[in-house]
């Protein structure tokens with residue numbers, strides 16, 4: 716008599732070569748196959764990968780990307796503003812003119828890869844998209 720096995724998950728993880736999370740993050744691609752696009756809009760995640768079918772509906776990056784963007788941009792802008800202030804002592808409007816666009820553009824540029832990176836790490840460590848044996 717054959718032993719009873721639980722049903723196999725719909726997609727076996729080892730069917731896909733490991734995608735480095737940094738590569739998936741920078742390319743904003745699926746953390747499992749590395750080919751499917753992760754976003755449908757600026758920051759809206761697809762419900763499933765268009766290439767491998769990974770269910771992305773359970774992803775939950777939450778506020779993580781915003782926190783990391785605030786930390787990175789804050790460190791960069793405060794450092795640059797202090798440097799400019801010490802070297803040139805410009806009026807306040809020059810600081811506003813310099814740093815406000817940098818913060819806005821930097822946040823927009825950084826949020827997508829940061830979100831993709833957190834989803835890739837979530838996939839790697841929590842096995843997003845797989846069924847756990849019960």
Ligand SMILES: [Zn+2]
Nearest residue numbers: 745748764767
């Ligand atoms: Zn995929």
